[in-house]
Amino acid sequence: MLDAAVLDEMADIVAEAQAAPHTIAKLTEKHPGMTIDDGYAVQDRLLARWEADGRSLIGLKAGLTSKAKMEQMGVNEPSFAMLMRDMQDPEGSTIPTDKLIHPRVEAEIAFVMKDELSGENVTIDEILDATDYVQPALEVLDSRFEKFKFDLESVIADNASSARFVMGGRPRRPRDLDLRTIGLVMEIDGEIVATASSGAVLGHPARSIQMLVTWLHGRGRTLPAGSIVLTGGATEAIAVKTGNAVFARFQDMGEISVRIG
């Protein structure tokens, strides 16, 4: 584990790069001994600052949830990051990009929890029971690292490239759907740019929550009732630019439409 002073300094660097958007060098360049736990320790520091600024945590997200992405990064669990209330934009809105460097959009399934989840071995059934509803989501990612090139330690410290997110379409009860096989089509300016099935996330998007709750348990935490969880991109993340209209359709869950500002 790196010194507290080093972690504080990393949190400064990331917080500044997010607030006055600019790219930074990978954090591991200066501190090659940085670990994944160090990355999460930087996240904890970011949260403390953001909460001190009056911002509030509204949920958590999972990244690297496809087998291909995990293999690419050489890991066997997803990365997790924080969703703040002011990161959410309404369906049908124009997403502000003045704070974004090189945004990318991915489509995924969001869970809204009604009950707290805790423990090491929560089951898929328990997760579905604890879910208020599921809904289509678009996540706008933005890396503070040059050209989206990073290692796992650095990207976790950068709150896993979180930037903005949108939820929309039809809220559905999770047991009314087969969440392994929700087909998705994402279009930009009327052209299909990505197609997927919700099963691309670990075979079932609730498996992301399963791993999230286990990870939280390891840190002495739980997933609070009322949390939003973004379960991870079913599609790949596609680069967007100002003026793009992004449209995603989800089988039996409706659609989300936003414009990139």
Next chain:
Amino acid sequence: MALDQTTIERAGDELLDAYRGNTTVAPLRDRYEGIDIVDAYRIQEHFMNRRYAAGERIVGKKIGVTSKAVQEMIGVFEPDFGQLTDIMQIENGGTADLDKLIQPKAEAEIAFVLKEDLVGPGITATDVIRATDHVRACFEIVDSRIDNWDIRIQDTVADNASCGVFVLGEDKIDPRDVDLTLAGLLVEKDGEPVATGVGAAVQGSPPNAVAWLANTLGRLGMPFRAGEIILSGSLAPLIPVAHGDRLAAYIGGIGTCEVSFANGGAAALFRTQEAADA
């Protein structure tokens, strides 16, 4: 210049020998100078005519080369088709005998079963939905009689669009009851996710592929009859298969299809299972 009839028959005979001998031949495109897609369909016709003469009966069609990724790989921007015959069908949950296949791979698809003839040209997706009795989940086990799957469009068309065997799921769904464009797919191999996809990957929506087929057959003067099964094109990339694998395809709003693979067929798989249990 089109290939002459003798050459067409020679190429078709070659493929038939490979099919019967469970072996492969070098790509046709390198050996039959000037071979084009029209020639390739004539070769397919000869290859299949000889199989019908030996007792196989047409039960439907398969559509291939329907995804953008495969079209780009092969450099052809329209689908192709092959004939399905009675001996290619395996029951749902059954076992594909790897000894009777050469270099099989699995594709999960949406199958259409027609209740009316579809006579092109001029057929649209609307006509397809109207003429469809039901759709169901299916596996197509593709196979190639060409060395190492080294195919271009002429090779695969001549080789009956690389058709091997197929499996239909049991659930029959009225196309009015499902969003075929957004039908999502998950394929599991022995319970682990191995492939995903969506209906839109097939020509924008699977009925578009069936309309293309009806129009193409209409132009060629070939029949497309009520009762035929149409495998409309793969929703996901090809899945490699090996002895002992069990694949399950789940398609959103449509159903499930399962198939196992074994050298020596179901009996051999059963013996393997018994040995494992013992």
